[in-house]
Structure formats: structure tokens, C-alpha cells
Amino acid sequence: EADIYQTPRYLVIGTGKKITLECSQTMGHDKMYWYQQDPGMELHLIHYSYGVNSTEKGDLSSESTVSRIRTEHFPLTLESARPSHTSQYLCASSDGLAGVNTDTQYFGPGTRLTVL
Amino acid sequence: AQSVAQPEDQVNVAEGNPLTVKCTYSVSGNPYLFWYVQYPNRGLQFLLKYITGDNLVKGSYGFEAEFNKSQTSFHLKKPSALVSDSALYFCAVRDSPGGADGLTFGKGTHLIIQP
Numbered sequence: 043e044a045d046i047y048q049t050p051r052y053l054v055i056g057t058g059k060k061i062t063l064e065c066s067q068t069m070g071h072d073k074m075y076w077y078q079q080d081p082g083m084e085l086h087l088i089h090y091s092y093g094v095n096s097t098e099k100g101d102l103s104s105e106s107t108v109s110r111i112r113t114e115h116f117p118l119t120l121e122s123a124r125p126s127h128t129s130q131y132l133c134a135s136s137d138g139l140a141g142v143n144t145d146t147q148y149f150g151p152g153t154r155l156t157v158l
Numbered sequence: 159a160q161s162v163a164q165p166e167d168q169v170n171v172a173e174g175n176p177l178t179v180k181c182t183y184s185v186s187g188n189p190y191l192f193w194y195v196q197y198p199n200r201g202l203q204f205l206l207k208y209i210t211g212d213n214l215v216k217g218s219y220g221f222e223a224e225f226n227k228s229q230t231s232f233h234l235k236k237p238s239a240l241v242s243d244s245a246l247y248f249c250a251v252r253d254s255p256g257g258a259d260g261l262t263f264g265k266g267t268h269l270i271i272q273p
Binding site for chain 2: 086087134151
């Protein structure tokens with residue numbers, strides 16, 4: 043399995059709180075991704091990055107933001123959590139170059155977020 | 159826009175029998191196709207991918223998949239199912255270079271292997 047880590051694994055938080063979901067990988071991959079997945083459903087891309095200081099929005103509109111200050115770290119932030127943000131968030135990375143779509147994405151274990 | 163269809167929400171197979179999990183796709187260019195497996199409360203594990211070349215792709219844990227361009231399909235197969243194969247399986251597609259970089263996933267198929 044790939045060395046990609048996510049913390050926390052589970053988070054229950056009240057409405058209006060600011061949260062940051064951590065994702066880190068030790069493989070030196072340039073490309074990283076965030077997907078959102080409702081239980082037992084398909085994944086939807088919400089953010090991706092081609093490298094340091096690169097961030098792009100994905101196919102699914104999200105109120106979250108991301109940053110990429112270091113190659114190995116790609117945190118996701120929600121400034122004010124709402125119950126509609128309840129979901130599982132999966133981080134992934136790949137060793138491909140921007141514009142190359144044949145590389146394999148490797149996933150972390152996910153963070154299950156519940157907003158009360 | 160690219161899309162993936164997994165027509166079966168659930169597939170039930172007896173242990174030792176062959177299994178097939180179906181996937182069809184739609185892309186504007188050449189497809190890059192992937193299969194992932196997800197166990198409860200875990201992330202996705204990569205099984206195999208098709209980029210080009212031989213239409214039969216072999217992957218992890220004895221799984222294989224057959225690319226069929228005329229039927230736009232990429233079905234996952236295994237000759238003899240194990241109870242431990244029970245999980246949620248996702249087919250995913252990416253367009254050829256120039257398209258969006260993320261994977262487009264199907265809705266997933268629950269595979270249940272009965273002892």
C-alpha cells in the first residue's frame with residue numbers, strides 16, 4: 043500500500059467550527075487530490091494540485107479550501123462547518139506529471155466528518 | 159464529459175465460482191480505465207488499470223479486467239471467488255491527456271461472496 047496518511051480518521055464537530063483535515067504522503071508525489079464520498083457512494087473530485095503553490099477546483103463544487111506549501115502536505119480547510127459537509131473525505135496522490143493522465147492514484151484511509 | 163456506469167448495485171457469488179463486476183464508460187478521447195476496491199472504513203486500494211496494449215489486464219489479488227473498445231466496457235473478473243473478496247468495487251475513468259486530471263468514478267458495486 044501507498045504511504046499516504048490522513049488525520050483525523052473520525053471527527054465529530056459542531057456547526058460553525060473551523061476544521062482542517064490533514065493529508066500527507068512520503069512518496070514525493072507532485073500530484074495530490076481530495077475526493078468527497080458519501081457512504082457507499084461514488085467519489086467526487088473537489089480539489090487537486092500539481093505541485094507546490096498549485097491548487098485547482100475539481101468537478102464537484104465545495105466550500106472547502108486547500109493549500110500546498112510543501113510537496114508532502116495537502117490540507118483541506120472548512121472555515122465554518124455545516125451539517126451538509128458531513129461526508130467522508132479521501133486524499134490521494136500520484137507520481138505523474140501535469141497533463142499526463144496514465145498515472146495511478148493512491149488513496150489514504152479517509153476522514154469521516156460528522157457536523158452536528 | 160466522461161462518465162462511468164456500474165449497472166449492478168450488488169453482485170452475489172458463491173465461493174469458488176467465477177465472478178464478474180460490470181463497468182461501461184464514456185469518454186471523448188482514449189480511455190484510461192481503473193479498478194479500485196474499498197473495504198469498510200478504509201480508503202480505496204488500486205487493483206489494476208488499462209492504458210494501452212493487451213486488452214486483458216492482470217492485477218492484484220488474482221483479479222483481471224478485459225477492455226472492449228467496441229462495447230465501451232471494462233469488466234472486472236476473477237476465476238475463483240474468495241469470501242475475502244467481499245467489498246465495494248469502483249470502476250473509474252480518465253480521459254486522454256488534456257482532459258480533467260481527476261478520476262471519474264462509477265457508483266460502485268457491492269460484491270458479496272457467500273461461503
